[in-house]
Amino acid sequence: MGDSGKSRIEQSHLLFDRFIQATTCKGTFKGFQELCETLGISNLDFPNFYTKLKSKLNYWKAKALFAKLDKRSSHKDYKKNTACANTKCLVIGAGPCGLRTAIELMFLGAKVIIVEKRDTFSRNNVLHLWPYTIQDLRNLGAKKIYGKFCAGAIDHISIRQLQLVLLKIALILGTEIHLNVEFRGLLPPRGQKNPHLGWRADINPPINKVAHFEFEVVIGADGRRNTLEGFKRKEFRGKLAIAITANFINRHTREEAQVEEISGVAFIFNQKFFQDLREATGVDLENIVYYKDDTHYFVMTAKKQSLLVKGVILEDYADTEKLLSRNNVNQEALLNYAREAADFSTNHMLPQLDFAMNHYGQPDVAMFDFTCMYASENASLIREESGKRLLVALVGDSLLEPFWPMGTGIARGFLAAFDAAWMVRSWAQGTPPLNVLAERESIYRLLPQTTPQNISKDFNLYSIDPVTRYPKVNIHVLDPNQVRRLYTTGDQKILPTPEPTASSRSPRMKQSDSLARSSKLLAWCQKQTQGYRNVSVVDLTTSWKSGLALCAIIHRYRPDLIDFQQLNEKNVESNNQLAFDIAEREFGICPIMTGKEMASVGEPDKLSMVMYLLQFYEMLKDTTPEEYLLGFHDKSNLAAATKSPISFLTRLGQNITRKRGPKVTVRHEPVRPAEKQNDPLIPPTLCKG
Known part of the structure; x- marks a missing residue:
């Protein structure tokens, strides 16, 4: 040589x-x-x-x-990188979930282009990682790229560092990534004049490479401002809880290294600490978290009255958006409030508390209401024009905003990335379109209820196949007829009902099978509602009219969600709306109607009720209420007595006695308020759920 x-x-x-x-x-x-x-x-x-x-x-x-x-x-799922050969995919957004999805599509052999409207990764906020997420990233070689990744007992990483790790992996695999390119919308095929043109993207600037890229799959991973059409979103709102995130410069000195972290609810301070903090500074908090990463990252839940007294919020308004609007917040007072809280909570051991800068070049501090959550009604859809089909899907915050105190953002985001990749694989393998949609929407029902406890524990067996990750998963909760609305054509023709395929795990039922299943469903419902006041389930229609029977099933498995004794059978509309909202938020089961509609009908439609109740049955039939509750609360009875994350945090804190100084470890389900990813200088009123 x-x-x-x-x-x-x-x-x-x-x-x-x-x-x-x-x-x-x-x-x-x-x-x-x-x-x-x-x-x-x-x-x-x-x-x-x-x-x-x-x-x-x-x-x-x-x-x-x-x-x-x-x-x-x-892995066999990828078929030696040929499972999606000749499939062209566009991914919108190079956040962690967009990059993770692209990596899986590359393993499948698809041609992948990512468009990202920015050219900087500047999110300092820190993400809590569930154990499976840590293992997944290790298996991708994250430790080879970022040596500090989850060293020792560390189970968190800054958004910026995670993006860099995944970006490098995506580039190595050959993913084509275009920065400073904004996705504006989809350009349908142009019809008979150009019969060979497929689906393309309207982008800015209209650079030739991406502008002329024709694709069969598009994945929306551009956050809660999702630009893809066809995805209605639902809002869930709880009691007002105002959160503040703050990032301070980490100079990595010996003094800074000696300051202990305060890791979410697992190491929460007790009531005396908050009283001392309030008396010393006027800062009144319900909880506080401190992670040491690229920055010193603090996140806290502040009481509104103290924010008013300290001059952070100028005027008190009932409307949350108005309350936390930029014009009603004194930014300097907010910085002082965050600095005082951080200084006191670390026993004044951090030598300097200089704010890190965000991507606007201003102090990285944000205040927002984290009790509002958005979720897309559907995870996928198919559009067809001029004989060209396009599979459309969402992942990450575009699909389901993580509930901020629960540390679910990246964990559920990666699960959705795997689910989306599995859907693309089915699509490329020639599965009938409506069957593809039915399976994806069935799996989506599981996502909002996932916790570290109720997903499969053998992380090394995880793949894009849902059965490796979700125990007792039923990928045919929905049948193709129920997702026909998610398949739109240029002329909006009614699509023919698909014939059952040989590979389908849910063949069309005969009438006798249907009757037997209805009988089994009724018996199960009767067992779950037995002993509840004013509840008598004798059929699958009128017995559910008051809403109490449905509330009873929810209460049986999650008594922390409904105060059943306070329900009045005469309040038909509110009872049903309560049940529908909780079922969608906590179990991922979409409502069949509104509470008002249920109150107005003489007798609920039997087929609709059966299909709705079957989702509870399929999800819960093999689990006792005790087992199900343990999956959420890790053998703790504290949460069962509370109605909100904040009251849970407070009650847990009140049950921990310790003097100020060394941290006392109280193990509980990881509840890490570390996923907030809003633009720090735009005080939002809607949280990352």
Whole structure:
């Protein structure tokens, strides 16, 4: 080998290290481009890029990362990276969930382009990681890229660092990523004049590469401001709880290293601490969390009255949006409030509390109401025009905003990414379109109820196949007829009812099967509602009119959600609306009507009631109420006596006695308010649920 060849090899090793060690989005792209140029390869060479990269980069550090990726890609689900061969996908948004989805699609052999409207990763806020998420990222080689990843007992990472890790993996696999490109909408095929044109994207700026990209799948991962049409959103709102997030510069000194973290509810302070804080500073909190990451990250729940007294909120309004609007918040007072809380809670041990800057170049502090959550009514849809079909899906916050105190954002976001990849796989394998939708929507029903306790425990067996992640999953809760509304055509023709396929696990029932199933459903409902006041289930129609029977089933499995003794059978509308809302928010079961509609009908439609109740039955039939409750509360009876996250945090804190100083560990279900990702300078009134 000549000197020039040896020099190129040494240079490629140096550039790989520089690429892996890059700490910014732009630096990552620059390092990757320089590496590719030195090796004489192009990431536009699909699908050969990854193979060429491996063959030309004979460097032990790179090979260690390749080994991780190869092990993952060897899973049978991917069919040796051919399961989605010739499938073209557009992913909107390079956040953690968009990148994670793209990585799975690349393993499946799909051609993937990501468009991201920014060119910086500046989210300092810290994400709590469920155990399976940590294992998933380890299996992708996260530790090879970011050596500090979840070292020791650490179970969190900043949004920015997570994005960088996933970006580097996506680039290595050959994902085509375009920064500073805004997705504006879909451009349907142009009809008979251009019969070969498929679905394309309306983007800004209209660069040729992406503007001319024709795709069969589009994934919306651009957050709660989702730009894809066809996804109605529902809002869930609880009692007002005002949260403040603050990021301070971490200089990584010895003094800073000695300050202990306050990890969510698991290490909550007791009542005396909050009293001392209030007396010393006037800052009145319900809880506080401190994570040490790229920044010193604090998040707290503040009482409205103290914010008014301290001059953070200028005027008291009943309307939350008006209360927390930018014009009604004194930004300087907010900074002082956050600094006082952070200083006191760390025993004044952090030597300097200088605010880190957000992507607007201003102090990274945000205040918002976290008790409002949005969820999409559906996870997918299909559009067809001029004979060209397009599969449309949502992931991440576009699909389901995590309930902020529960630390669910990335965990449920990754589960949805896997579910979306499984759907694309079914689509590419030729599964009938309505069957694809029915399966995806059935699986989506499970997502809002997932916890670290009720998902499968063998993380190394996780794949994009839902049965490896959701215990006792029924992927045919919905049948194809129930999702026909999610398939739209250019001329809106009624779609023919699909015939059951041989592979379907839910064949069309015969009349005798249907009767037997209804009888079994009725018996189960009677058992669950037995002993409840003013509840007598004798059929699947009129017995449910008052709403009490449905509330009874929910109360049987989640007594913390409904105060059954306070319900009045005469309040038909409110009883039913309460049950419908809770069932959708907590169990992922969409309502069949509104409470008002239920109150106005003489007798509920039997077919609708059967299909609605069957979802409870399929979800709960193999679980006792005690087992189900343990899955949520980890053998604690504290939550069963409370009605909201805040009262739960407070009650838990009141049951922990300790003097100020060393932290007392009280293990409970991880409830980590670390997922807030709103633009810090736009005080939102709607939380990341």
